[in-house]
Amino acid sequence: MLLLLGALAACSGGxxxxxxxxxxxxxxxxxxxxxxxxxxxxxxxxVRAAFPGDADLKAVTFAPEGPTLIEQRQTxxxxxxxxxxxxxxxxxxxxxxxxMRAAVGGAERPFWVLWVDEGFRTAVxxxxxxxxxxxxxxxATGGADRIAAAQEILAFNGYDLGxxxxxx
Numbered sequence: 001m002l003l004l005l006g007a008l009a010a011c012s013g014g015x016x017x018x019x020x021x022x023x024x025x026x027x028x029x030x031x032x033x034x035x036x037x038x039x040x041x042x043x044x045x046x047v048r049a050a051f052p053g054d055a056d057l058k059a060v061t062f063a064p065e066g067p068t069l070i071e072q073r074q075t076x077x078x079x080x081x082x083x084x085x086x087x088x089x090x091x092x093x094x095x096x097x098x099x100m101r102a103a104v105g106g107a108e109r110p111f112w113v114l115w116v117d118e119g120f121r122t123a124v125x126x127x128x129x130x131x132x133x134x135x136x137x138x139x140a141t142g143g144a145d146r147i148a149a150a151q152e153i154l155a156f157n158g159y160d161l162g163x164x165x166x167x168x
Contacts, residue, residue, distance in 0.1 A: 022130030023051045028158025030128050032112045036096030038064035040120045041113065045136035048122075048147055049166045051159075054132055067092070069100060069111065115153040122146035124153045133159050140167075 024030070042064045047057050061070040067090040074083050088100040088111075096113035110127040117123075122143055126133040135150040137143055147166075155161050 022127075023133055023160050023163050024126070024130030025158040025160075026130065030112070030114070030126065030157045032094065032096035033115050034095065035116055035118075036113050037120075038067065041116065041123070043138070045123065045138060046140045047134055047167065048137045048140075049135035049151070049164050051133050051163050052165065054134065055165065057134070060134075060136065066090070067098070114157055115150065117146050117149070122150055124150045124157075126154070126157060126159065130159065133164070135164075 042062050044059055044061045046059050047054070050057055056073040056075050057071060058074050059072040061072070062068075063070070069088040069090055071086040071088065072083065073086070074081055076082075087103040089103060090098040090100055090111065092098055093110075098111040099108060100111045101108050109131065110129070112126055112128070113123060114126050115124040121138050123136045124133070125136060133154055135147060135154070137147065151161060151164070154164065
């Protein structure tokens with residue numbers, strides 16, 4: 001029996017399964033869109049889908065002249081709901097790629113624009129480490145075809161769509 005188990009282990013090559021980091025497969029390729037234009041990307045975006053950890057994220061505002069990003073969150077508990085805003089300073093790392101630094105506390109994370117539609121109405125944001133991913137849209141509803149395309153972009157970039165939380 002031990003000989004059989006040893007033979008099976010040798011056949012498997014002894015390789016570990018592909019690494020999973022955050023919500024994406026680290027083996028999958030990921031890249032920022034070449035269509036990115038900071039001026040056209042500026043303004044407020046509604047969060048139409050996000051991965052766990054960003055359940056309270058409602059909207060983001062991108063200010064290219066800063067460049068800064070403002071996250072708008074709504075947290076609710078038995079005491080009621082409260083809205084908060086977090087300001088992030090952005091350092092450009094390349095077209096559509098930034099490092100975000102929290103104005104308070106100094107936390108850092110990458111901010112990559114993976115895709116934006118031709119009209120700059122819908123966008124996909126993510127990070128190489130897969131720690132988060134967002135589908136953003138200029139409107140809180142509508143654009144079902146663009147939202148579906150955004151989901152395909154997340155999947156193409158190695159994200160696990162099973163964990164993606166769509167907003168009603």
